[in-house]
Amino acid sequence: MQEHVQLSQKKINDDLLAGVLGMPKWWLGAVGFLLLVIATGIGAYGYEINKGLGVTGLNRPVLWGFYITNFVFWIGISHAGIMISAILRLTQAEWRRPVTRVAEVMTIFSLMAALSNIMFHVGRPWRLFWVYPYDFSRGLFMNIRSPFVWDPSAVMTYLIGSTLFVYVALIPDIAVVRDRATGKFAPKIYGMLCLGWRGTPRQWKLQAIAGILLSALVLPVFVSVHSIVSWDFAVAIGVEGWHSTIFAPYFIIGAIHSGVSAVAMIMALAMWMWKLDNYLRPDHFDAIGRLLIVVATTWFFFFFVEWIFALYTLESPELALRELQVFQAPYMWLFLAFLLTSFFIPVPMWLFKSVRRSPGLMFLSTILVNIGMWLERFLIIIPGLARRQPLQFDWGSYHPSIVEILVVAETFAFVALGMLLFSKFFPIIPIFDMKEGMQVREEIKIGRRIVPASIRETP
């Protein structure tokens, strides 16, 4: 990175621990507001439990609505963490350093939000334990053919793996906080959490190996999670638009599109809120913007192939569904908004370097992407179910109720609150990684030019 700012280790500690050891003025207000939204959502959910699923807009034939849309959306967002961290770590991309933790932490909270959506959707959450065999002596087992077993199993595995991933990368930073925390309990808690970290060569070696191993191990889980979510739809042959073999890779690349966009969005927010201009440079936004051009274009190609093959069948129900999505209100407006916001507005924007290097414009364009990707999931799920079948007894449409809207809003507030709380207790930019980045950075002079370089250990 040519725009690199060389900082002393003390300066890095001071900057990146400012949010942990102190408290910005806006912090309490933001937490209060998010708690209010969450409380409203929980209240709405309590009402739903009390009255039953009838208070939602779900009815025959549309029995999967906002909650499932939101579930798929949050699973998608969760893919950013591993995409950014594991893959960029394995490929030794230097620009990853300040970005990784934001992405990893977002993974954890978005997975929790996704899991909660399944609970909101089932209507009788107290029966959730049926997902797992709860009493071997009775010979009762879960129905392994059900998506309600696949999804929690995959998502829980991913959640555990991602939490370990974050924790291992966090240990050296917790030790830094331990040494600076004041009060009666904080040093003790941080002391316990950092597992006696002293920064010996052996500890560093083990930490690095664990990070690489977890990166490699969590990658297949990352792929499996959204594949399984996509198969919830794709293996069903009764709903037009769902039974498509491309769904698994299509969902994954869509997830990466929305997830990486969300990371760029949070990077901009973090930069503004914690004044991290020295760490999150225009170069980082530029790198993410380039990555997003590739990801978005690939995603659009998958979308295009999915559509072509839907038309290629020449089966009238499939064609009728596509007609409903594109030519009939209200779906046609949503479809138009989806295309514009997920691809046709942001990607041309990212083609300009000045846009990619502007945190404000990147923030704006990536918000658009996530609006578009939420709509994409909605348009996959709802029109397929709502399409009128030959038998008229269950003709109907879907309108989300206020309960669903409040509960969905709660998940957004939950993730935001989680990120805020995390950043209050732990550094949101990895301190040790930034210091390492400063150490391995070099320059090579070639003629009159100075080329940025980095140190690699000889194999």
Next chain:
Amino acid sequence: MASHNASGHNEEHHAEGMYVPFTSQREVVNDLVTKHDKISDKWLSGVAAAGFLLVLGVIGFVMRVNDGVSDRMVWAYYAMMFSFILTTASAAPMVAIAPRLANAHWRRPVSRVAELWSAAGIFSLLLFIPMLWILPPLTDGRRSLWFYNSDDPFFSKVPVYSPHIWTTAALLSLAALGIMLLWLSAMPDLALMREHSTGWKQKWSARLSGRWIGTTEQWNMLHHRMGIVGALYFMMLVFVHYLVSTDFLMTLVPGWIDSLYPLTHAANSLQAGVATVILTMFFLRKFGGYEDYFTLDQFWAMSKLLFALSLLWFWFWFSSFNVFWYGKKPSEQAVLKYLMVGSYQPAFMAGFILSFVTPLLVMMWNRVRKSFWGPTIMSVAVLAGTFFDRLRLYVAAWSYPGVGDYRVDKHEIPFDSIPAANMPGVPDVLIVLGVIGGAVLFYLLAARLIPPVSIWEQKELMLYKLHKAYHRTEVLVLGKPR
């Protein structure tokens, strides 16, 4: 932050990490130009062997021509070999494009090895020509990407030879882009040959290198153009696989509607392309005298790619299989029965084991990945697996009775009447050998015209790398130009 002068440090000799065996750029030039100028016995033997195989293939082709073009079943192995070359040789240049875009230094000796396979792209274009006569027009009622429908007033206007027209155009574009990429990347080396070679080679390189003298403007333009042509090559490669795997494969098997398969076809080709390049590297190292350039760095990096793409093979295959198998739709069950568990089961199992199971079990070990023999043997396995995978799909599709016959249902295979496997005859075996020989011959001839190791990229690496002491160890410093 220290600043170092590259030239000062490169005078040291280091055995590991982005190894360059020479201390000056002049030595690199001399070594590579001398190697390229010399016509070795091994190269002549290779040309003779490949030429002999090609002659056998031509004999097989003539025998098949005598059978006529009306029965597509006899051309099934020919179609399979066309797709095999498209999958392997035409995908190999991607190994040059992607790491170059990512600025990976290990790719420097590998780039040209990969780009030279563009020459075989011309061969795949030649192989495609007879297929234009063999594949029927869309009038038989089969599904098509071009939505031809004789009963519809609008779609009846679609040209009935649309698959032929568009696939030809795409293949032509792919071949042209491949040659353009090779030429662009070779231009600085051709200019060097213009200065250092003699005879016909000097004339040839003078003509092709144009006015290249290596000004800053020319270098900037070259990098820019290579980036654009590389990106276009990748897009065209995916598009060609999309067209071929749909119009020349899937539409021939009634009921086979697999939206993922065009991408699977392309992903498989990336895996086979990497395997092709690893195998070529091995031969150049073993028999071409390039052991100083193809070191563990290159084999290690390439084997990681091969391993990742082998895992991708499984994921794509399983994504399609699971949806068909779990969905239990009769038409899709029949397709599975025909292509995987029925007559072509041995070929499917061979493909599955060689393209996925073996690479997974063997290449998960770093010791294997970081060796010369491990990636090479796995490349052979992957190429053999790709061969069997293409065999079970293309031979099955081209042998399905009724293609071209409008009276036969094009939308569903009857589950109980799965056709038997089409076993190869003598002409088919000759064609298989001939096509492999032809592709290798094209490569060997191209490697006589253009150095198989990029001279300018090797020289550039000497500028971007240096070794330095760091506390108690020694580290490699690599420059990453923007």
